[in-house]
Amino acid sequence: MSTPTHTKEWILTNKPTDFPQLSGPEPTFTLKTNPLPPLEDGKVLVKTLYLSNDPAQRGWITKGVDPARLYVPPVPQGGVMRARAVAEVIESKNPKFKKGDKVLANAGWAEYALNDPQNLQLQPVQQLEGVSVTHFLGAFGMTGLTAYYGTKIIARAGPGDTVVVSGAAGATGSMVVQIAKKMLGCKRVIGMAGSDEKCRWVESLGADVCLNYKKPDFKKQLVEATEGYVEVYFDNVGGEILDLMLSRMKKEGRVAACGAVSNYNTSQPTGLRNWFEVITNRLEIKGFIILDFVASGKVGEAMAEMVKACKEGKITVDESMETVVETKFEDVPKTWMMLFEGGNTGKLVTKLV
Template sequence: MPLPTHSNRFILSHPPTDLPVLSGPSPTFSLQTSPLPSLSPDQVVLKTIFISNDPAQRAWITAGLDPARLYTPPVLPGQVMRSRNVATVLDSTSEKYQPGDLVMMSMGWIDHLVTDAGNVDRKIEKVPGLSETHFLGALGLTGLTALYGIRDIARATGGETVVVSGAAGATGSMVVQIAKHVIGVKRVIGIAGDEKKCRWVEGLGADVCLNYKEEGFREKMVEATPEYVEVYFDNVGGHILDFMLTRMKRFGRVAACGAITQYNKGEKDGLKNWFEVISNRIEIKGFVILDFIGAGKGPAAVGELVQAYKDGKIKLGDENETVVDTKFADVPKTWMMLFEGKNTGKLVTKITDGAVQGSL
């Protein structure tokens, strides 16, 4: 196979305040092409195979954010959109990597890259029965987020009831499984956006999963939580979070993980049930997985998750991810599915075109 001569990449061109736009006079991203340099010593040529899609990426590109208030640096106009990638090594002058190796790296939305071997995170080992894409999700930052959030932040334990929003999403579906099968809490209630997702979440171990788009959702949640809930794991923010504040048991804990309903809203939904926090002594903790990783707890936790998978406590099938075949030119379009509620489990982009000659 001939080596690529050019690299294609999406740069941030117009930081959005609301929903990103892919066309028109001010598109959020624009595609650029440049020649690929030749290999220097101890470098590799990488070709992106899979791209991880994460709600947090939306936060990195919002117009006018104060970098000091973000947990990772923002993506600035003119910079390549940041992402986690699984790539294959096309060529190498490094002893560490051989052509054909699969590696993990935060390459961004770029199809080919020549980079120092030291910039690559690590080689991905083949695990029988497991798709390598799971290392972008259930066995990667997503799974660690779920584990850290439900165990260390929310401190869910045996006799408790846990409610998880975004329960059919990448993080939520792992929270459901970890809470029910690894920690072994008494009751897990999922919240998701359609019936099919809800049934899938129940298959993962939720005692019940409620469809928030269905009429009567709130009444059903009230019925399902007659003694209120000790733990709410929030992936969505907005109205569902506001409602859940009214369902927290006295001294209940909220793990604030994400707010996907709000990222594309310049004018946020306001939380109005604040008095519940006071009168019911609710504890709320925001958290970011990077703290857990930074504390050196990542590798051991990945090991725990892999063990839980081997023990049958965590299911990692095709349904834990939505892998979308995508031409490189459509990478932003696939990413946008995150905000359309179209994915079940982790949303992964699979690059289907070779684009090795520098044109798409």
């Protein structure tokens, strides 16, 4: 193919306070076609093949957020929506990358993107025969590392522990279930998901039981499942479920605070009523960001452990662990919104067609 001179891009036009708006007078994103600058020495031009969809992206575009309170700079209004991608090198003026290479790239919601070499990573696909490259956006990417870091290091889960995981059918939660049960040998793993079908899938991954939080008797079921209370809670959702779980923790229990998706799309987030439980039961609640783990230099060790567990059949990394949605570039935001509609099992990946 000839070198492209223009690229389609989704631009952040209006920062939302509640649910992003994909249409109407003030849409959150606007599709534009912009010229590509000439390829400079040392840089690489890539074509986006697959986009990572992550709840954290919602926090990067919220209106009125103080940039000093975020762990990464927010997406600027008028800028390309940020996203990690699997991409193909189209043209290179860097000796480390050649045309046709598959790479991880900070491509954003763009058809084509220029990247500095420090923002690209060649994929070690040859290490895991039969594993799709898309899993390097999920189970063997930041998602899997988040699950590993939060479960093993932040929550210090071990063989004597019962672990509860919210959002257990999601990209991170499904890896937490497997890491806790099959890698760390935790005594009992309890998942939460939004349908009976998802719950059965979570149980197939190793959870001892998974509870449908949309059922009217969910609270009763959770109390019964956590009889005797639990040592570890891996929180992906925040809000009412976090509040409930504070009352189900043992003394000196540990909460790994990973996400708060229940409050991402509202300007009136749910507060906590059971905070006194933190004091009376000496609970430890620790928020964490995967970038801290990356900076520690221990990611290679963690990845080696997960790869070994995969090869030994201890953890499942296959097509069931991701929802890959074939998407026209014009529909990229619609696929991303599936994150907040319960439309995916495992990692949600956009495949551009």
